[in-house]
Amino acid sequence: MMDFKMKVLVVDDFSTMRRIVKNLLKQLGFENIDEAEDGAQAYTKMKEGGYGFVVTDWNMPNMDGLDLLKKVRSDPAIKDTPMLMVTAEAEKEKVITAIQAGVNNYIVKPFTGEVLKEKMDKIFERLAAKK
């Protein structure tokens, strides 16, 4: 089961997109949602701690989603934060790179709340199984 009280971080440089994703998350029942405009800002926020889940876009200025992912995974303090990557098209090579960098799952735009929920369920099921 997902903990709807957990702090979720939505990372996208386009504010409309952040709002859309936030709305989908709210629709699923999440209440504690924060935003970041790019990877760099997201990383700073994550370092402050407390995020239970991160939904990040791939293409962003300053620090893109992949660099954020790599940076998080190599930072002992936050390396276990579950991360979902949003991509525009299922490009095989790109997805493989993300998998290798340790992404928990990825989701292709545009997606619905249900698909998002499925993805998140799968991530948390697998994390629970690992424990």
Add this chain to the structure above:
Amino acid sequence: MNDEMEEIIQEFITEAEESLDKIEPRFVELEQKGQDADLINDIFRSMHTIKGAAGFLGLQLIVDVAHTAESIMKKLRDNEITLSKHLMDVILEAIDMLRLLLIHLKEKDGIEENVVPLVQELNKALKAAISNSNSSKESRDIPAEQLSKESETSETISSGPAALQPHDPADAAASAQPDELTETPSEYFTEPNLNSELTQDPEIEIAVSVDSAKNTESSQTASGSEQKPNEMIQTAKDHTHKSQNLRVDVSRIDKVMDLAGEIVLVRNRLLNLSHYFDLKYSDDQMTEVLSEAVSFLDRITSDTQISVMKMRMQPIQKILSKFPRLVRDISASVKKDIELQIFGEGTEVDKSVIEHIGDPMTHILRNSIDHGIESSEERIAMGKPPKGKIVINTYQKGTQIVIEIMDDGKGIDVNTLKRKAVEKGLMTEEEVLKMSDDDAINIIFLPGFSTMAVATELSGRGVGMDVVKTNISLLNGYVEVSTEKGKGTTFRINIPLTLAIIQALMVEVDGAKYAIPLSPIEETLKVAKKDITDITGQDVIVIRDKICPLFDLRSVLGLGYNENNDDMEFKYVVVISMGDKKYCIAVDRLLGQEEVVIKTLNGLDATSSYVLGATITGDGRVVFILDVTGLSKNLLGLVKA
């Protein structure tokens, strides 16, 4: 339609438009710098982002256009194709189409654009670019004829199952969600076809994307808009989100601005009162406390005023960013080679300036391109570099914003202007003969002068340079022109930083107070009566060896003659400088500088009364603020006549 959805769409429109504004100048840079990876990536990302968000909102037409443009940018980024003029043109067309679609969405006008021809054109251009780069790799000797044939065949192919066709079923499948990741991801993903994995649980996903595609086909019409995938976004019950930017209705800021103005007025009154008590009850301790409190209020009021003013300030970049494209398009249409340089994009100006300065600047630029800059051949013949240059420079100078538009073209021929003014019946032969060259340049601003049919496809408006002047004076600003034959022309626009609160010099005439805006005032002088000379009926004084016309404010305002004043040995004189013109206004007394809030007077004909508005001074009196621009125009007209 659900309110939340409506709000998101509005936000999307604004954000997408901003994004397009940002990338448009990049194209022109790209054209100059060639295949620059950073520029291409910027444009790519913008298309990509717009497409992504539009996909969520079910704006299929936007998705289609942005997607095709994105594909081209991607190939450019990955160096699979090379940039060509044609490619640039079609991508710019795509940008224009996106803007148009956004406008329809904003206006809810229900107009549907057919994007298919554009998408086909984009695909065709991409195919041509691909085959071009392929063939140039294989052999560089392929005749051009064969190349064009090749691109034609590829066009017919593109209507088939091309990857770029948005409604292609393969694409729908691709946009469906791939399955979960297994514990051994790298193995999983070495499967040659990612989509084949979808067969595990494809029903929901594909159904979803087909369904949303169906919904979105009509989503750009007003009637179809309720079909938008509402299930995706529900009204959020709590708006607990924090964000750094807040979009606020301008009217609310203006209200605060208005109130800040009122506070300034009350502050001024309190300052006066406190000063009075200070003089009268200087031994009372409370007087000191009062003046302390009032001076604290004074500081806070000034800070409030500046803060509110800043809320309305935006970088002029917002306007400037559209000019590279404009210059590119106009110079291409008149077949001239022109480089545009922009400086001072960060200069901040009031929102109303942003809204009103675009048109006048566009006109000046168009004028420079059309009439100022010569063709490359002419320039070479004159020993100039073949490429013309236009420089836009903006900066803050005191409380003024200055915008300079300089070209290195042929300059304005004053004699031609004079001749045309007579031909058009705007002036008589005599009037023209009397004009100095400096005055004659201003002929271009006469209503009805603009010679060429300036209404090109870009503006669609058949207006002339007189509109430039009118628009700028609406902002309380003025425009000057300086020109040098063969070297170029400079237009200099001066606009006050804020329109609501100004520094003014308070003067007295006939016992009444008037406020003169401080910015055009150069200095104030005390002039002995014997130093005032009469030259052909016009009073003049000599200031540092220069003759300067002098006007009595009393007679200018039609207050009549007062002989008491004639006994005075001195006159106080305010020296006004408008552009390169200088003149003096004589007043009875100079009362000092004060910050005044301009209150517009209803039913006042500002053009004939020389009054800009009114304000309430520290002692609670209503005082007229003089309109120096109008005054100057009429007074200097008087000198010549």
